Amino acid sequence: MFKKLMAWLSHIWLLMRSPSSASLGFILFLGFFGGIIFWGGFNTGMEATNTEAFCSSCHAPIVEEIKETIHYSNRSGVRAICSDCHVPHNWTDKMIRKVQASKELVAFAMGTIDTPEKFYQRRRHLADREWARMKKNNSQECRNCHEFAFMDFSEQGQRSVKMHSTALANGDKTCIDCHKGIAHKLPDMTGVEGWH
Amino acid sequence: MRKQTIAALCIIGASALLSATALVSAETDAQQAETVVTNNGGITSLRGNVELNTQQQPEELKKVITDRDPISRQYVHQPPVIPHSIRHYEVDLNANKCLSCHSWKNAPESGATKISPTHFETREGMTLSDVSPRRYFCLQCHVPQADAKPLVKNNFKPVDALK
Numbered sequence: 566m567f568k569k570l571m572a573w574l575s576h577i578w579l580l581m582r583s584p585s586s587a588s589l590g591f592i593l594f595l596g597f598f599g600g601i602i603f604w605g606g607f608n609t610g611m612e613a614t615n616t617e618a619f620c621s622s623c624h625a626p627i628v629e630e631i632k633e634t635i636h637y638s639n640r641s642g643v644r645a646i647c648s649d650c651h652v653p654h655n656w657t658d659k660m661i662r663k664v665q666a667s668k669e670l671v672a673f674a675m676g677t678i679d680t681p682e683k684f685y686q687r688r689r690h691l692a693d694r695e696w697a698r699m700k701k702n703n704s705q706e707c708r709n710c711h712e713f714a715f716m717d718f719s720e721q722g723q724r725s726v727k728m729h730s731t732a733l734a735n736g737d738k739t740c741i742d743c744h745k746g747i748a749h750k751l752p753d754m755t756g757v758e759g760w761h
Numbered sequence: 762m763r764k765q766t767i768a769a770l771c772i773i774g775a776s777a778l779l780s781a782t783a784l785v786s787a788e789t790d791a792q793q794a795e796t797v798v799t800n801n802g803g804i805t806s807l808r809g810n811v812e813l814n815t816q817q818q819p820e821e822l823k824k825v826i827t828d829r830d831p832i833s834r835q836y837v838h839q840p841p842v843i844p845h846s847i848r849h850y851e852v853d854l855n856a857n858k859c860l861s862c863h864s865w866k867n868a869p870e871s872g873a874t875k876i877s878p879t880h881f882e883t884r885e886g887m888t889l890s891d892v893s894p895r896r897y898f899c900l901q902c903h904v905p906q907a908d909a910k911p912l913v914k915n916n917f918k919p920v921d922a923l924k
Contacts, residue, residue: 750851754855
């Protein structure tokens with residue numbers, strides 16, 4: 566059995582090593598179009614896992630919560646979907662996050678948060694992790710749309726100006742330090758800095 | 762062959778009859794619903810002087826004051842009203858967004874009004890180490906304001922001390 570397998574493998578190896586009789590043009594053509602199809606398919610797959618429909622197929626209760634917030638519906642219709650905040654837009658970071666997300670499939674299979682009770686029990690843990698992630702990358706996903714350099718303080722409320730022109734401007738604080746729970750309900754906030 | 766055709770015809774006939782009776786009964790139901798007499802006795806409620814089965818055209822929504830200086834009180838023990846928007850501020854078992862600015866700990870930094878010491882007291886007047894549960898739900902007394910005309914004419918005047 567093992568011998569047979571080895572023989573087959575060495576046959577394949579030989580086939581791969583020996584030059585083909587096909588023209589260079591044909592091989593280039595194959596490589597070029599194969600590349601387009603592979604990359605296109607990969608990208609389409611990535612995009613498909615970034616849609617609201619895909620997220621809500623498991624996270625339905627959370628998707629329900631965002632509906633009353635300004636990021637879901639507002640006067641001008643400019644909105645953010647799950648992936649805008651939870652998946653980095655930068656390519657390398659996006660790939661890293663997508664690989665990390667494969668762990669969530671295991672959690673899904675094990676049913677870690679498959680009932681509301683289990684979910685509420687674990688909610689603080691999940692939130693803590695997401696806050697830590699955003700704190701670490703200086704709230705990059707907020708800043709993809711809300712660019713500090715273009716904030717007009719004269720258009721903001723006095724409370725906003727007070728915070729944005731000081732702590733945010735000098736880098737002491739980042740968006741997520743104050744803006745927690747803006748798109749979801751909050752977990753138990755006992756011991757979270759700035760909450761009571 | 763002929764028997765089968767007859768059977769099929771019978772089935773079609775029966776189903777047609779059934780659906781026809783269903784349609785007729787649905788129509789009579791609809792008629793009955795329309796003729797139900799509603800009478801509000803000429804009483805004007807919050808939804809206006811309209812019959813129950815008519816939908817009143819709702820008024821335009823009022824715009825909440827987004828952010829301004831504190832609004833002065835009209836009488837001594839009046840709970841101060843909220844001079845800013847509180848859209849999506851969570852106040853429940855898990856979190857109290859109001860306290861993240863108005864608590865004694867956070868007020869100096871945020872510049873917000875501190876909550877009153879009365880909010881730390883039990884019903885019997887004993888002072889607790891934290892906000893009393895009976896004062897925890899801020900929005901029971903403190904409410905945001907809209908720039909709207911009063912619904913009812915009011916001649917209330919603040920006491921001299923607050924003028």
